[in-house]
Amino acid sequence: MFESIDLSLVNWSRAQFALTAMYHWLFVPLTLGTTFMIAMMETIYVRTGKPEWKTMTKFWMTLFGINFAIGVSTGIILEFEFGTNWSNYSWFVGDIFGAPLAIEGIMAFFLESTFIAVMFFGWNKVGKKFHLLSSWLVAIGANLSALWILVANAWMQNPVGTVFNPETARNEMTSFWEVLFSPVAINKFLHTITSGFVLSAIFVIGVSGWFLLKKRHVVMARKSILVAAIFGLVSSAALIITGDGSAKQVARVQPMKLAAMEGLNDGEEGAGLILFGIVTDNEKYPDNDRMKDIAMKVEIPKALSFLSFADFNAFVPGINDLIHGNEEYGIMSAHEKIKRGKVAVDKLTIFKEARKNDDTQKAEELKELLISDDFQKNYFKYLGYGHINDTSFLIPNIAVTFYSFHIMVMLGFWFVVVFVLALWFLHKGTLHKQRWFLWLGLLSIPLAYLASELGWLVAEFGRQPWVIQDLMPTTTAVSNINASSVKITFILFAVIFTTLLIAEIKIMVRQIKIGPKHEEKGGQK
Amino acid sequence: MINAISYPFLQEYWWAIISLLGALLVFLMFVQGGQSLLYTIGKTKMQRTMLVNSLGRKWEFTFTTLVTFGGAFFASFPLFYATSFGGAYWVWMAILFSFILQAVSYEFRSKPANFLGSKTYEVFLIINGLMGTILIGTAVGTFFNGAQFSLNDYNQVTWQTEARGLEAVLNIHNVALGLSVFFLSRVLALQYFDNTIDDKEINLRVRKQLWINSIPFLAFFLYFVIVLLLKDGFAYDPDTLDVSMERYKYWHNFMEMPLLFITFIIGVVLVVWGILSDMFFKPGKGIWYSGAGTIVTVFALFLLAGYNNTCFYPSAFDIQSSLNIRNSSSSEFTLGVMAIVSLLVPFVAAYIWYAWKAINNKKIDENEMNEGGHKY
Numbered sequence: 010m011f012e013s014i015d016l017s018l019v020n021w022s023r024a025q026f027a028l029t030a031m032y033h034w035l036f037v038p039l040t041l042g043t044t045f046m047i048a049m050m051e052t053i054y055v056r057t058g059k060p061e062w063k064t065m066t067k068f069w070m071t072l073f074g075i076n077f078a079i080g081v082s083t084g085i086i087l088e089f090e091f092g093t094n095w096s097n098y099s100w101f102v103g104d105i106f107g108a109p110l111a112i113e114g115i116m117a118f119f120l121e122s123t124f125i126a127v128m129f130f131g132w133n134k135v136g137k138k139f140h141l142l143s144s145w146l147v148a149i150g151a152n153l154s155a156l157w158i159l160v161a162n163a164w165m166q167n168p169v170g171t172v173f174n175p176e177t178a179r180n181e182m183t184s185f186w187e188v189l190f191s192p193v194a195i196n197k198f199l200h201t202i203t204s205g206f207v208l209s210a211i212f213v214i215g216v217s218g219w220f221l222l223k224k225r226h227v228v229m230a231r232k233s234i235l236v237a238a239i240f241g242l243v244s245s246a247a248l249i250i251t252g253d254g255s256a257k258q259v260a261r262v263q264p265m266k267l268a269a270m271e272g273l274n275d276g277e278e279g280a281g282l283i284l285f286g287i288v289t290d291n292e293k294y295p296d297n298d299r300m301k302d303i304a305m306k307v308e309i310p311k312a313l314s315f316l317s318f319a320d321f322n323a324f325v326p327g328i329n330d331l332i333h334g335n336e337e338y339g340i341m342s343a344h345e346k347i348k349r350g351k352v353a354v355d356k357l358t359i360f361k362e363a364r365k366n367d368d369t370q371k372a373e374e375l376k377e378l379l380i381s382d383d384f385q386k387n388y389f390k391y392l393g394y395g396h397i398n399d400t401s402f403l404i405p406n407i408a409v410t411f412y413s414f415h416i417m418v419m420l421g422f423w424f425v426v427v428f429v430l431a432l433w434f435l436h437k438g439t440l441h442k443q444r445w446f447l448w449l450g451l452l453s454i455p456l457a458y459l460a461s462e463l464g465w466l467v468a469e470f471g472r473q474p475w476v477i478q479d480l481m482p483t484t485t486a487v488s489n490i491n492a493s494s495v496k497i498t499f500i501l502f503a504v505i506f507t508t509l510l511i512a513e514i515k516i517m518v519r520q521i522k523i524g525p526k527h528e529e530k531g532g533q534k
Numbered sequence: 535m536i537n538a539i540s541y542p543f544l545q546e547y548w549w550a551i552i553s554l555l556g557a558l559l560v561f562l563m564f565v566q567g568g569q570s571l572l573y574t575i576g577k578t579k580m581q582r583t584m585l586v587n588s589l590g591r592k593w594e595f596t597f598t599t600l601v602t603f604g605g606a607f608f609a610s611f612p613l614f615y616a617t618s619f620g621g622a623y624w625v626w627m628a629i630l631f632s633f634i635l636q637a638v639s640y641e642f643r644s645k646p647a648n649f650l651g652s653k654t655y656e657v658f659l660i661i662n663g664l665m666g667t668i669l670i671g672t673a674v675g676t677f678f679n680g681a682q683f684s685l686n687d688y689n690q691v692t693w694q695t696e697a698r699g700l701e702a703v704l705n706i707h708n709v710a711l712g713l714s715v716f717f718l719s720r721v722l723a724l725q726y727f728d729n730t731i732d733d734k735e736i737n738l739r740v741r742k743q744l745w746i747n748s749i750p751f752l753a754f755f756l757y758f759v760i761v762l763l764l765k766d767g768f769a770y771d772p773d774t775l776d777v778s779m780e781r782y783k784y785w786h787n788f789m790e791m792p793l794l795f796i797t798f799i800i801g802v803v804l805v806v807w808g809i810l811s812d813m814f815f816k817p818g819k820g821i822w823y824s825g826a827g828t829i830v831t832v833f834a835l836f837l838l839a840g841y842n843n844t845c846f847y848p849s850a851f852d853i854q855s856s857l858n859i860r861n862s863s864s865s866e867f868t869l870g871v872m873a874i875v876s877l878l879v880p881f882v883a884a885y886i887w888y889a890w891k892a893i894n895n896k897k898i899d900e901n902e903m904n905e906g907g908h909k910y
Contacts, residue, residue: 071908075645078637078638078641078642079638081594081597081637082634082636085601085630085634085637086630088601088604089604089619089630091619092604092615092616092619092620092626093619093620093623093627094620096617096619096621096691097620099608099612099616099620100615100616100689103609103612103613103615103864104868105868106608107609107610107612107615107864108609108864108871108875110604110605111602111609111872112872112875113605114598114601114602114604114605114606115602115606115875115879115882116875116878119886120885122594122595123594123595123890124889126591126893127892129908130591130907132907133907134892134893134895134896135892139892143889177865178687178688178689179612181864181865181868182865183867488621489620489690489692489693490623490693494623494698505631505635508650511649512638512650513638515647515649516648516649519645519646520645523646526906
């Protein structure tokens with residue numbers, strides 16, 4: 010089915026997608042959260058008529074606009090990259106994946122792009138209420154666009170609501186609602202947008218803290234911190250709840266990812282959650298450099314079992330259980346899955362040959378078998394394993410997944426501390442005197458970006474080698490192009506996006522230094 | 535409700551939606567046309583600022599339409615998406631790079647400390663204005679002239695040239711369409727400037743440029759249409775889906791779908807009337823006729839490419855690999871679900887129209903640029 014896979018092409022294609030996605034993800038989270046805070050500030054302005062709220066709204070809008078432009082710029086390539094670099098994947102999943110993308114365009118992007126023009130240029134052209142409505146619609150549009158792309162991504166992590174059609178050699182949707190409301194999709198969406206809200210809140214607190222350190226725009230800075238700290242704290246609560254939900258879903262549908270996140274080689278009942286550890290080579294498996302050990306680990310006993318299955322004594326499978334199987338806990342071995350996957354691939358190949366040779370009787374007999382419930386559930390479900398020859402290939406990069414997960418979680422809790430302290434100092438009226446805290450707030454900005462990128466790494470590195478869980482390995486999803494072409498575009502993207510990032514940071518810093526333009530009473534400049 | 539609608543109808547419905555999005559995209563590329571005219575129309579910094587701000591309030595519509603066009607193609611005809619994007623790698627990459635540069639240029643151009651300087655961002659806009667229009671037009675030309683690909687039994691594409699799609703520029707008929715789109719986008723941009731900017735010098739230059747750009751547009755467009763109607767086309771048998779060459783296929787399509795022919799003629803007449811109106815009768819109003827005419831004409835051309843058993847993405851290398859709306863579409867279920875979603879389109883169009891009018895209710899002039907509000 011897929012002959013002569015060029016690993017260099019696969020690696021460059023993965024590197025390019027990772028590069029473009031990670032650059033895009035630098036800008037999106039700030040958009041997701043600042044739009045809501047801007048809408049909240051403008052709402053207060055419209056309700057109270059106080060010009061300082063309009064000043065704040067406009068100032069944060071300026072920063073949002075700079076960030077939004079580069080977010081759009083880095084985003085367009087992602088949609089088309091599915092086709093340019095992952096064309097086999099595009100055909101295989103187009104029937105499912107394309108629909109959310111199209112809906113994203115019709116429902117979300119137009120909402121965002123239409124009302125963003127009103128938001129920026131409509132201050133003196135439309136009424137206050139229409140302008141406020143536009144700001145809210147931009148916030149809703151931005152977050153709606155995240156919904157659809159994350160529904161598509163969640164389907165790749167947990168393909169539901171579809172069947173394999175041997176005639177077209179692709180998966181086809183049978184239930185839109187199952188795809189849209191899959192628990193993986195819901196958790197992924199809520200966890201991702203709330204992580205964006207937290208990043209935005211940290212950004213606003215950090216920048217406002219800088220104004221307080223410089224004793225400039227003090228009133229605006231304090232009010233901005235108040236809005237951001239409340240918004241951030243509420244978002245953090247949602248982030249923790251959805252993070253817990255995501256962990257449970259990963260335990261259910263991607264147990265290998267969970268094992269890699271915790272570096273769990275051998276499954277256990279009452280498994281502990283690692284708070285701290287160092288990834289080392291595993292001497293027990295000298296021939297398999299993918300297996301790792303966790304040294305110097307500090308654990309919370311039984312917490313992993315509880316977080317994964319809401320049961321302190323539940324069995325959490327380790328990498329070895331998933332590779333070699335565990336009869337006691339009903340876990341099928343990877344070897345058995347590979348066997349079944351190869352049966353699916355072979356039968357499909359014979360079916361295609363029969364069709365090609367106009368052997369209708371044979372083709373129809375095979376088709377009946379291929380579309381039967383039994384074959385779909387017991388063989389096609391493991392179609393992707395048919396392309397795997399070495400079981401160690403099924404183990405994701407443990408060091409990247411483990412460290413990304415643990416650092417992300419630690420930073421998430423650090424941000425809660427920042428929000429609580431900000432509210433506490435505001436309540437006490439001493440925020441402007443707490444220079445150490447204001448510096449910490451400022452220094453937390455890059456940490457928020459780090460946490461956000463690490464979250465992406467956990468999700469995407471942890472699911473390797475699958476582009477679609479159990480159905481399609483990344484190696485078979487690539488377009489049939491020269492690795493050298495992808496190398497060239499990788500370098501072009503790296504140069505262009507890095508240049509634009511430098512420009513963005515320089516513009517953003519300058520705009521912050523310039524500060525807000527104060528509004529006069531009555532709301533006009 | 536969807537169960538009552540047949541699969542062939544859904545395939546035709548979605549080709550019509552794709553055609554409409556393509557038509558809207560070509561109209562909205564007046565933004566690119568305007569970018570290519572920045573230094574031709576704007577002789578001073580202030581004039582260029584007015585031009586950029588006039589276009590800057592619309593660039594997102596073009597961008598969003600392009601993204602939606604891609605998303606809708608992916609959703610409704612995923613085999614085209616996989617074949618064309620995965621095969622003609624360099625054409626699409628070139629187009630995308632130019633749009634990446636465009637997206638930041640409006641916002642960054644006038645900002646202090648913008649790292650590359652205002653002129654660089656203006657050059658980015660010009661690059662996008664040239665490459666975006668010519669390459670998209672040339673790529674759409676392959677809908678009629680074919681591309682160099684083959685598909686295996688699993689619908690995996692193999693492109694047959696090292697140029698990866700760039701070879702399309704060697705076909706003069708493709709290039710004629712690319713240049714038609716380029717000059718049309720400039721004509722529409724000039725009409726848009728006339729409609730939205732209040733500046734005597736700009737308005738005078740616009741009228742002069744309207745002549746200079748309308749003539750090559752009409753010449754390239756006429757050449758494209760005449761050759762199209764005289765050329766062989768890729769037809770398929772509706773029962774077996776076998777592909778064969780048919781003489782005067784597109785002419786036959788028009789004759790067999792007279793309503794489409796009338797629509798096409800109405801579109802062309804509207805475009806020409808809009809140009810003449812700006813030149814001789816009511817300057818500043820022509821964009822409404824030419825804009826509507828562009829949408830109608832391009833819509834008809836897309837339908838011509840895909841309806842009446844015609845392959846909309848023919849393979850010049852292996853004609854049996856050619857794509858048509860029957861063999862490249864999503865499943866009946868998916869097309870049905872998305873048909874329901876598409877009912878939102880009129881609502882989306884209505885709020886775009888309302889917001890557009892609200893923002894454009896006053897012409898841009900120097901005073902507004904000096905007021906200190908948000909500007910590009």
